[in-house]
Amino acid sequence: MPYVRCGKCVHKGKTCKGKGKKIGCSDSIPKAKKYLKTLRWRSAHESREITELRQLVRTILLIENDSQPNLASYADRLWDVIIDVLNSDDIKSRVRDMPLDQELSIVGVEGEIFSNYENINQVNLHIAVNNLNDKSGVQVQAHYACNVEDRSKSDLILGLYIPREYSGIPEFERWLEFDLADALSHEIQHSCDTTEMLSADIPEGEEKWISIDHIYRHFGSDAETRGYVAGILGRGRRMEMRGHSVDYNQLLTNDLVGRVFDQALLRGYSEEEMYPVMNSIATKWDQRMTDILKKIGAVDDDPGELSPEEAEKLEQLVDKAVDDALDDE
Numbered sequence: 461m462p463y464v465r466c467g468k469c470v471h472k473g474k475t476c477k478g479k480g481k482k483i484g485c486s487d488s489i490p491k492a493k494k495y496l497k498t499l500r501w502r503s504a505h506e507s508r509e510i511t512e513l514r515q516l517v518r519t520i521l522l523i524e525n526d527s528q529p530n531l532a533s534y535a536d537r538l539w540d541v542i543i544d545v546l547n548s549d550d551i552k553s554r555v556r557d558m559p560l561d562q563e564l565s566i567v568g569v570e571g572e573i574f575s576n577y578e579n580i581n582q583v584n585l586h587i588a589v590n591n592l593n594d595k596s597g598v599q600v601q602a603h604y605a606c607n608v609e610d611r612s613k614s615d616l617i618l619g620l621y622i623p624r625e626y627s628g629i630p631e632f633e634r635w636l637e638f639d640l641a642d643a644l645s646h647e648i649q650h651s652c653d654t655t656e657m658l659s660a661d662i663p664e665g666e667e668k669w670i671s672i673d674h675i676y677r678h679f680g681s682d683a684e685t686r687g688y689v690a691g692i693l694g695r696g697r698r699m700e701m702r703g704h705s706v707d708y709n710q711l712l713t714n715d716l717v718g719r720v721f722d723q724a725l726l727r728g729y730s731e732e733e734m735y736p737v738m739n740s741i742a743t744k745w746d747q748r749m750t751d752i753l754k755k756i757g758a759v760d761d762d763p764g765e766l767s768p769e770e771a772e773k774l775e776q777l778v779d780k781a782v783d784d785a786l787d788d789e
């Protein structure tokens with residue numbers, strides 16, 4: 461594909477007179493020249509590796525440009541803290557000796573993680589035990605207790621229901637892992653929601669199951685759409701870290717839509733009455749997920765194009781790689 465620079469813009473075509481579709485514009489002519497060079501270089505080296513490089517460039521740009529708090533990094537750090545708590549000898553022995561009707565509460569378990577983040581005051585961890593020694597003995601509950609008057613007084617509440625002898629179960633961490641990643645991502649996402657979103661009339665807890673209308677008002681609300689989709693992304697990311705290949709759309713359908721559907725049937729709703737409402741909810745979730753995946757470049761409408769910003773970053777990366785390689789010699 462021939463490209464031509466006309467002023468600060470690059471077009472398809474050979475001359476500015478006969479220029480074709482505009483590919484992109486830069487802030488200055490030198491930048492546009494660089495952009496043109498990169499496009500030409502790229503079109504000469506079109507290959508699978510380039511597509512992979514582009515994914516990388518987009519991810520780097522997304523992280524650099526993200527002015528929002530980095531949810532994934534908060535979730536990861538909080539995950540580490542919770543695992544450390546569970547692995548400490550003190551907690552292991554206290555859990556072992558704890559009666560079934562009591563719980564162990566650790567207030568402010570997060571340390572410094574949220575010290576620069578306004579919307580979470582502290583993280584309170586509550587641990588209750590059971591005598592089950594399989595996966596059914598592990599349950600995670602989480603809740604962002606939003607103080608709508610003063611968001612900086614909002615706490616993140618985390619409840620873990622675990623086998624008393626968890627420290628002797630090698631699979632324990634794996635049983636906990638994906639649900640915990642899901643719950644942390646979901647609730648940390650809520651901490652980023654606007655107060656307006658969170659103070660909307662959203663039925664919570666058992667109340668959300670009272671009627672079809674309540675089900676929609678909970679699962680289909682803007683805040684919960686963001687929360688549930690963040691949860692799936694957090695769960696999927698954790699699965700990828702463990703070497704699973706993840707199809708996010710499938711995860712959304714099987715793990716989330718399916719789960720809500722099953723819970724509704726258990727509460728006596730019929731499949732016929734659930735289909736339309738689940739359809740509306742799934743459509744909303746799907747849209748949110750697709751938007752996010754597009755942003756990080758996992759879904760691509762037009763894989764043939766590279767924006768000026770991406771081209772510049774790619775060139776920086778290539779320059780750096782060449783410099784590094786020369787340094788090594």
Ligand SMILES: [Zn+2]
Pocket residue numbers: 646650683684687688
């Ligand atoms: Zn939620």
